[in-house]
Amino acid sequence: MSSPIPNLPNSLNLSPHLSAHKYFLVCTLTVAAWDTLVLSPRTWRLMRTGEWPILKILFHFLRVFMPVEFAVVAVAFFDTKWSRSTCDKFFLFEPICTAILLAACSAIHVIRIHAIYERSRAVLMGMGSLFAVQVVVTAVCCGFYRSVPLLEGQGCIAGPKANWVGVYWVAPTLLYTTSAVLALMRSINSLQAKPLSPWKLMLRDGLNLYGAIWIVNMVNMLFWFIVKPNNDADPIKTIVTSMAAVLTTSMSLRIVLGIRGTLVHGGSFALTGSTAPSNSSRATHVISTRSGVPTNSTHTPHTYTLDDMRSKPEAAWGDVDSKNTPADDKGALPLGERTATPPNLGVKVTIDREVGYDSYAK
Structure with a gap:
């Protein structure tokens, strides 16, 4: 540690690690303020939706709790008139509030992972067990914090x-x-149903968000168990904790915003159908080849979904028919090779439409 400079007030006479801690907290507050500002329009649109599932409640709780917590922490850290006696009564505020913050973020992960695995009981038991261990461990550890003996x-x-x-x-x-x-x-398993490039796959499923959360928490772990403080007044171990909590919250909020359709039961995976009738609608239209002629014959028309229509170019519809329908079905031939059109032959188009909070008008 650097030796103190004579006649310099304690608020300015900081060790290198303490000075870095203060600068890092300023960066943390900047990220928290930026995140609060940027997500405000989408937060408002989500607020206006009628449903209030658990993910929506957790989202709005974190939106308020996170900036309030670190604003209070910043006041205690930067206020030069904050006495040592006051600090001895206050220092547990950050570990307790951060434990609550992490519990809410982890609940989002448990609900979301359970949902994308089609509500698997095994996944729920595994993630739920990790969540219970986290709540107990963080609660117990809060009793073993102390006030760092600063001047x-x-x-x-x-x-x-x-x-x-x-x-x-x-x-x-x-x-x-x-x-x-x-x-x-x-x-990765979904690539068997719909191949995508790694970049598109990452953006579609929000893998960058999960990766960012994992990276920032692993970096925080390195500071906790590898970096050695110089003395009892060296805060180097906790230098990354505030940033880890803020980024974990920010990325978890974006996981919620990235869910397609309704948030009920954690939403659905990108390739699955609608999850709730309240926010989704299924419309089936039969397009007849002759106006006014019903298509309720025993002949089964071809069915297409929007996924099929998006995954193939329009010019390949005839080719798709020829590969996926019986050879004796004249509808399997390209339009130019058909000799006759049965009066009751039609094309059945099924449209899945999911309406989420992003589709509501401002």
Whole structure:
């Protein structure tokens, strides 16, 4: 540590690690403010939807709780008149509030992963167990924090009493690692039904969001268990914790916003159909080849979904028919090769339409 400079007030006479901690917290507050501002329009549109599933409640809770928590933490850290006696009564505020914040983010991951795996009981039991362990571990670890012994005027910071208190972050990191792996596996398995490039697959399923959460929590773990402080007043172990909590919250909010259609029961995977009749509608239209002639004969018309229509160019419809229908069906031939059109032959078009919060007018 650098030696103190004579006649310099304590608020300015900071060690290198403490100075870096203050700068890093400024970056954290900037990210929190930017995220709050950028997501405001989409938050308002989501607020106007009629349904209030658990994901929507968690979303709006985090939107308010996260900036309020770190605004209060910043006041305690940067206020030069914050006394040591006040800090001794206040220092548990950040670990307790961060534990609540991480629990809400982890609940989003549990609900979402359970949903994309078609509400698998095994996935729910596994993710739910990790969530329960996280809640218990973070609650217990809050009792083993202390007030970092800084000088008067240098702020108020909470630090661990021992190195093992880092399991406070091990539990959520384990859950987010599992969440990222399961989301990646689900996306890779979906390539059998609909091949996509890695870039499109990442954007479609939000894999970048899961990856960002995992990276920031792993970096935080490195600071907790590898970096060694110089003395008891060195806050280097907790330098990344605020940023990890803010980025985890920000990316989890975007996971919710990336869900297509309704948020009920955690939404659905990108390739599955609608999940709730309240926010989705299914329209079936039969296009007859002759106006005014019904198509209720025993001959079964061909059925197309929007996924089929998007995945094939319009010029290939005849080719698609010829590959997917019996050879004796004259409808399987391209339009130019048909010799006669049966009076009751038609094309049945099925349209799945999902209406989510993003489709509502401002």
